[in-house]
Amino acid sequence: MSGFDLSGLTASFSGKRVIGPLSLKVNPGDKIALVGKSGAGKSTLIRLIHERINRNSSLVPQDLGLVNALSVFHNVFMGQLDKHATWYSTLTLARPFAKDKAEVLSLLESLSMGDKLWTPAASLSGGQRQRVAVARALYRNAAVLLADEPVSALDGPMANSVMTHLRGRFSTSVIALHDVDLALHYCNRIVGIESGQIALDQPTENLAATDIMSLY
Amino acid sequence: MFASPTVRISFIFLAIALVGLLFADIAITASNPWRDLGNFFLGIVTPNFFSSEGLLTALLRTVAFAFVGVALGSFFGFLLALVYQSLPVRIFCAFIRAIHELFWALIFLQFFGFHPLTGVLAIAIPYAGIFAKVYSEILEEADPEPGRALPPGTGNIVAFLYTRIPDCWVKMRTYTAYRLECGLRSSAILGFVGLPTLGFYLEASFSQGLYSDAGAMLILFYVLIATMPLWVRPKLLPIYLLGAPFFLGEGLPIVWGNVLRFFTEDIVPAPLRNGEGLAGLTPWLNDLMINEAMPGIWNTVVLTQIALVATGILSLLAFPLISNHFGGPMRRSAGHVALVIVRSTPEYILAYILLQLWGPSMLPAVVALALHNGGIIGHLIGRQTNSLKLRPDAPTGFNRYTWELVPRVYRSFLAFLFYRWEIIMRETAILGILGIYTLGFYVDSAIQNIRFDRAMVLILVTALLNIGVDALGRYIRRKLALQTLPNC
Amino acid sequence: MALNIIRKLMLSSFLCFTAAAASAETFVFTAIPDEDETKLVERFRGVADYLSEQLDVDVRYIPVKSYAAAVSAFRNNQVQLAWFGGLSGVQARRLVPGSEAIAQGVEDEAFETYFIANSNTGIAPADELSDLKDELQGKTFTFGSKGSTSGRLMPEFYVRDTFGSKPEDFFSRVGFSGNHTRTLRLVEAGTYEVGALNFQVWEKELSDGNIDTDAVQVIWKTPAYPDYQWTIRGDVNDRFGEGFKQRVTEALLNLDNPELLESFPRSGFIPASNDDYEPIRKTAEEIGILD
Numbered sequence: 003m004s005g006f007d008l009s010g011l012t013a014s015f016s017g018k019r020v021i022g023p024l025s026l027k028v029n030p031g032d033k034i035a036l037v038g039k040s041g042a043g044k045s046t047l048i049r050l051i052h053e054r055i056n057r058n059s060s061l062v063p064q065d066l067g068l069v070n071a072l073s074v075f076h077n078v079f080m081g082q083l084d085k086h087a088t089w090y091s092t093l094t095l096a097r098p099f100a101k102d103k104a105e106v107l108s109l110l111e112s113l114s115m116g117d118k119l120w121t122p123a124a125s126l127s128g129g130q131r132q133r134v135a136v137a138r139a140l141y142r143n144a145a146v147l148l149a150d151e152p153v154s155a156l157d158g159p160m161a162n163s164v165m166t167h168l169r170g171r172f173s174t175s176v177i178a179l180h181d182v183d184l185a186l187h188y189c190n191r192i193v194g195i196e197s198g199q200i201a202l203d204q205p206t207e208n209l210a211a212t213d214i215m216s217l218y
Numbered sequence: 219m220f221a222s223p224t225v226r227i228s229f230i231f232l233a234i235a236l237v238g239l240l241f242a243d244i245a246i247t248a249s250n251p252w253r254d255l256g257n258f259f260l261g262i263v264t265p266n267f268f269s270s271e272g273l274l275t276a277l278l279r280t281v282a283f284a285f286v287g288v289a290l291g292s293f294f295g296f297l298l299a300l301v302y303q304s305l306p307v308r309i310f311c312a313f314i315r316a317i318h319e320l321f322w323a324l325i326f327l328q329f330f331g332f333h334p335l336t337g338v339l340a341i342a343i344p345y346a347g348i349f350a351k352v353y354s355e356i357l358e359e360a361d362p363e364p365g366r367a368l369p370p371g372t373g374n375i376v377a378f379l380y381t382r383i384p385d386c387w388v389k390m391r392t393y394t395a396y397r398l399e400c401g402l403r404s405s406a407i408l409g410f411v412g413l414p415t416l417g418f419y420l421e422a423s424f425s426q427g428l429y430s431d432a433g434a435m436l437i438l439f440y441v442l443i444a445t446m447p448l449w450v451r452p453k454l455l456p457i458y459l460l461g462a463p464f465f466l467g468e469g470l471p472i473v474w475g476n477v478l479r480f481f482t483e484d485i486v487p488a489p490l491r492n493g494e495g496l497a498g499l500t501p502w503l504n505d506l507m508i509n510e511a512m513p514g515i516w517n518t519v520v521l522t523q524i525a526l527v528a529t530g531i532l533s534l535l536a537f538p539l540i541s542n543h544f545g546g547p548m549r550r551s552a553g554h555v556a557l558v559i560v561r562s563t564p565e566y567i568l569a570y571i572l573l574q575l576w577g578p579s580m581l582p583a584v585v586a587l588a589l590h591n592g593g594i595i596g597h598l599i600g601r602q603t604n605s606l607k608l609r610p611d612a613p614t615g616f617n618r619y620t621w622e623l624v625p626r627v628y629r630s631f632l633a634f635l636f637y638r639w640e641i642i643m644r645e646t647a648i649l650g651i652l653g654i655y656t657l658g659f660y661v662d663s664a665i666q667n668i669r670f671d672r673a674m675v676l677i678l679v680t681a682l683l684n685i686g687v688d689a690l691g692r693y694i695r696r697k698l699a700l701q702t703l704p705n706c
Numbered sequence: 707m708a709l710n711i712i713r714k715l716m717l718s719s720f721l722c723f724t725a726a727a728a729s730a731e732t733f734v735f736t737a738i739p740d741e742d743e744t745k746l747v748e749r750f751r752g753v754a755d756y757l758s759e760q761l762d763v764d765v766r767y768i769p770v771k772s773y774a775a776a777v778s779a780f781r782n783n784q785v786q787l788a789w790f791g792g793l794s795g796v797q798a799r800r801l802v803p804g805s806e807a808i809a810q811g812v813e814d815e816a817f818e819t820y821f822i823a824n825s826n827t828g829i830a831p832a833d834e835l836s837d838l839k840d841e842l843q844g845k846t847f848t849f850g851s852k853g854s855t856s857g858r859l860m861p862e863f864y865v866r867d868t869f870g871s872k873p874e875d876f877f878s879r880v881g882f883s884g885n886h887t888r889t890l891r892l893v894e895a896g897t898y899e900v901g902a903l904n905f906q907v908w909e910k911e912l913s914d915g916n917i918d919t920d921a922v923q924v925i926w927k928t929p930a931y932p933d934y935q936w937t938i939r940g941d942v943n944d945r946f947g948e949g950f951k952q953r954v955t956e957a958l959l960n961l962d963n964p965e966l967l968e969s970f971p972r973s974g975f976i977p978a979s980n981d982d983y984e985p986i987r988k989t990a991e992e993i994g995i996l997d
Contacts, residue, residue, distance in 0.1 A: 063367055067366060071384035083369055083376050083377070084373075088373050095379055248895060329782065331784040412770050425885075426887075578879070578881045666851070666852040667852070667996075668774060668797050
């Protein structure tokens with residue numbers, strides 16, 4: 003199962019409704035870009051979807067959720083903590099296994115971060131931290147990707163490279179993006195959010211940048 | 219100015235302390251206190267390091283007791299921190315930390331006698347209660363985000379190890395290291411009740427007026443604490459921890475029957491033990507409450523309030539000593555040394571020294587408590603001012619102190635002060651052992667008369683008083699929204 | 707890393723429990739800390755050597771910090787013999803059935819407490835305590851240890867008996883110096899105006915020339931009462947062999963090393979019995995120190 007149908011999505015913040023109620027049907031193979039003004043409710047929607055489909059998603063949250071005191075390796079390894087026995091994970095904390103090291107290293111190399119394997123997350127730059135969170139989601143390798151501005155801190159070529167990886171690894175994804183060009187280039191369906199409601203839902207081939215700009 | 223709640227509370231406490239002064243026994247009764255003080259300082263500058271063959275051993279034992287006690291305390295404190303949400307656990311921890319190390323030692327002495335376990339447990343038990351509280355506070359403050367980003371289905375233990383511990387590790391390590399320093403102080407004063415640590419020899423030299431010997435011990439103790447960053451290294455810790463148990467000394471063998479006797483006979487109130495039943499208990503308890511507990515509580519509270527305000531005044535006077543907003547590096551280094559000395563000296567030892575020199579009254583206790591605690595708070599807020607950036611044309615000198623710095627640090631100053639309120643009370647109670655009529659005096663008297671039932675009731679009263687002040691301190695801090703990190 | 711530390715902590719705590727397990731059969735004794743520690747250690751190390759030689763077992767003296775600690779150690783069977791004062795001996799023997807007073811100093815049959823005063827008070831010596839009522843009232847006063855016979859029990863008894871009030875009501879300030887030497891020093895220095903101490907300590911310090919007689923003098927001497935004694939546990943024979951108690955008693959009674967006796971100071975040791983200390987027990991009960 004990699005598609006899902008969610009209805010009755012709603013969220014309130016201190017008594018004020020910030021999203022919904024809305025329904026969203028995601029089909030297998032859908033690569034959805036959530037677009038809209040900041041504050042429109044994209045992050046909230048990502049969070050809501052994650053709460054609903056939890057088990058089957060790789061998540062890149064906006065605040066990344068890195069453990070600053072741990073190395074890049076351990077932060078990435080955390081993507082598969084549910085797949086290992088407690089003793090295995092605990093031992094890994096002290097002394098990682100060669101197999102995992104190799105796997106995580108190759109993943110990081112593909113994101114041009116191979117040299118940072120043992121650097122503590124605390125001493126990374128903003129862009130590097132973002133790539134660690136992306137690596138963790140890739141390492142988790144779930145059926146669906148939920149990502150909230152996964153490349154906002156990356157420069158053009160690097161952003162493209164990361165998006166290419168994400169598109170290649172996940173057949174189904176929901177990604178909040180404020181960069182319209184990236185949305186059009188890497189996604190096959192655009193969902194526009196305005197004041198907590200879906201204001202636009204079209205396949206990418208039907209849209210041009212100007213159509214989306216009306217949301218901003 | 220009086221509209222500000224922080225200022226108002228300050229003046230309320232000041233007023234309480236002033237009223238307390240009317241009732242307090244403040245006097246210098248020694249006929250020649252300054253000559254004695256002079257002799258003491260002469261002793262400090264002419265230390266005699268070769269006085270006693272036992273000096274080096276005592277120093278080693280002081281370190282050993284501190285290491286084993288703090289290690290056990292932090293281990294069990296950590297376990298308790300994991301279940302700290304549970305109310306019974308909280309109450310249990312509040313209770314064991316409300317009883318001072320010396321009281322614990324006095325209790326264990328009665329059935330373990332002079333066995334290393336007495337000293338180890340006397341440190342480990344109250345420290346476990348303190349560690350539990352602080353560790354749980356640190357764990358609560360951990361960033362919750364990484365936990366949310368974990369794959370669902372991740373086991374609790376693994377989630378805890380990956381997301382909480384790494385985030386809290388540094389803070390926990392810093393706090394534990396700080397506690398180790400406190401542990402050295404606790405370990406040293408255990409000698410005053412007969413354990414083979416530094417206090418044992420310090421008391422012996424002092425009471426005989428051998429100030430050069432006492433000076434040498436104090437100097438060694440300061441050096442020990444000041445050089446901690448050099449010899450307490452993560453790499454060396456395992457060696458210390460493994461080695462420490464072997465340096466506790468032999469003591470005397472434990473007779474386990476004594477433990478049973480203590481709990482089933484000694485601490486059972488005399489009327490019950492003698493079969494007088496509940497009818498006999500009431501007059502017994504009344505007598506204890508009216509003649510010992512009440513005067514003890516009164517003196518403890520009066521002394522605590524005076525010492526608290528004195529501590530506050532002294533910290534405000536002391537912090538410029540190390541603040542880089544005043545003076546040059548030379549003067550600041552001198553200030554650092556002065557503050558290190560006053561805060562490294564346990565209150566108990568300071569009070570003991572001053573009592574010897576000035577004669578018995580509350581004054582030595584007030585000065586000792588204010589010096590030690592004022593040194594600590596002064597150091598903390600002095601360091602805080604060093605991170606303040608003032609505008610380039612800010613006033614200098616006294617105006618800088620009153621207009622720029624004090625208003626900025628006043629809230630955290632109050633937070634620290636109220637945080638230490640309970641600690642000051644704990645110490646005040648224990649200073650009774652030295653002859654000031656606080657609760658400790660009556661506890662000590664009961665023990666000297668081999669009446670452990672009375673001693674236990676009085677220790678319980680002391681613990682409840684501490685818990686009460688702790689709660690009140692927390693209430694005031696919350697009311698005034700004073701936030702601070704625990705620091706002792 | 708966290709785990710590492712935990713593992714090490716557990717290991718070391720385990721070691722700490724086993725470290726003190728082994729200890730050979732040593733005869734251990736203690737003494738109430740009634741004087742300066744260096745003096746006590748010197749004196750009782752001498753006694754330990756002497757007993758070890760006489761009894762042919764390892765004998766060890768352990769110094770303690772309080773009278774109660776001496777009693778507790780005796781009660782807990784961590785020491786088997788102790789040099790107690792009158793009161794601490796009574797307390798200890800009540801707590802350890804079968805224990806016995808076996809020897810006392812020649813001087814302990816008729817022991818005395820001296821009341822001493824700083825010269826600045828201008829108090830002149832008197833034969834009756836009641837004659838000093840006006841001079842003493844409102845002065846500062848120090849006892850020795852809380853558990854001392856000559857430094858606390860007897861002087862408190864005579865103060866109550868003579869003046870009809872508790873010491874803390876009669877004097878303006880009452881302290882406990884800790885031991886006799888310190889009482890002497892505190893009154894000599896004027897920290898307290900008046901004090902009460904063991905007459906033997908006074909006489910010895912006086913003959914050693916350690917007292918500034920211009921600063922402090924004796925103002926009253928109590929009637930005689932029984933004091934210090936050696937008390938032994940009833941179960942030593944089971945542990946150290948038949949007749950051990952008798953051998954210890956004889957060794958103490960035969961102690962004739964003048965230097966050692968001088969350090970107590972006693973002219974010799976004579977037999978004692980539990981009954982000799984009945985007056986002390988009654989006095990202690992009267993002023994409420996004993997239940």
